[in-house]
Amino acid sequence: DPYAFEPVRSYLLKATSMKPFNAEPPPSMLVEQFLTPADIFYVRNHLPVPIIDEDSYRLEIQGGPHTQPVSFTLEDIKKLPPVTITAAIMCAGNRRSEMSQVKPVKGLSWGPAAVGNATWTGARLTDVLKLAGLNPDPDDTNVQHVHFEGLDMDLARVPYAASVPASKALDPRGDVILAYEMNGEPLTRDHGAPLRAVVPGVVGARNVKWLGKVILSPAESTSHWQQNDYKGFSPSTDWDTVDFSKSPAIQELPVISAICVPVPDTKVELKNQKIDVQGYAWSGGGKAIVRVDVTIDQGRTWHVAKFMGQDKQAPLTRHWGWTLWQATIPVEPNTKEVEIWSKAVDASYNTQPESFSNVWNLRGVLANAYHRVRVSLS
């Protein structure tokens, strides 16, 4: 059994699949703190967790198709100046279960908690490349993409792999790091120990765990996950007509918010005839969240949420972390039930689509419509 050596996991994680292991925490736990503890941070594995001995671990760097790889130990990486960033990582399939209510989709049935926010400490990718004697010119057309290969492999020994545009990876302000710590602690096995790529502002799938190899390339990764998965399509595209070569790989995710408190379909006790609503919001590409609007009357009245947690130091355009928000909304007397909606606005004034019907896609990715939560009142 290739899954015989999986790590021990928190009982708080709710599994969407066991082999490979995929799980998310109860959404209400996400809003309890700005930094998501590693043991309840969602886990998205495509393959068995690899067994890696830190002492014999090597990271390979390949500068181009015609060069020999250079390899580094974990110690080599740790000697480089450490950098800490706050970044949320979100799966492209976060909130897929809501999209599948419109029409079935293919993919793990994620709720709204396939996302977490953490600090990540490691070496800048650009520093590691310099250590390898590489300092690619931003205009070098032979370096258009940076590939990350994991040490987790399928039965044919094909590793998990993905790539990101060189314009992101090689920009020192892109803040791409090779991380060995999460929230100030060594990375755990489920989150990529001993080293993972953190590509802030970019979909989870490109944040490669158990990093084995970095390759500078003129072309994108040819991996299944880059080419034939994690892409968006028209609501009219079905499995008979889909052509994966026609859509770009998802990189920056669109703006999203979700309500984490109250829990859907529960009975809520009002305080002073008001309902307490809490959630998270985030946008890809480093775009800060500038506003979250909440309504309990289908948008006749929008209440602007208060921000409870946000990385205040981060610039508007390099804001990798999520925003936690809260709203206290007055409820008309004798109301028996409410449907709460949330929508976020990012620094580019992008906002969320109103419903899933017109953003539905066969893989159930990019599920960022208004979040709608129905509760009864006591």
Ligand code: MTE
């Ligand atoms: N890296 C490797 N090597 N193997 C994987 O299966 N899954 C990716 C990404 N990196 C994956 C990987 C996906 S799809 C996501 S959403 C994130 O890791 C999840 O990171 P987490 O498990 O630390 O939350």
Ligand code: MO
């Ligand atoms: Mo993912």
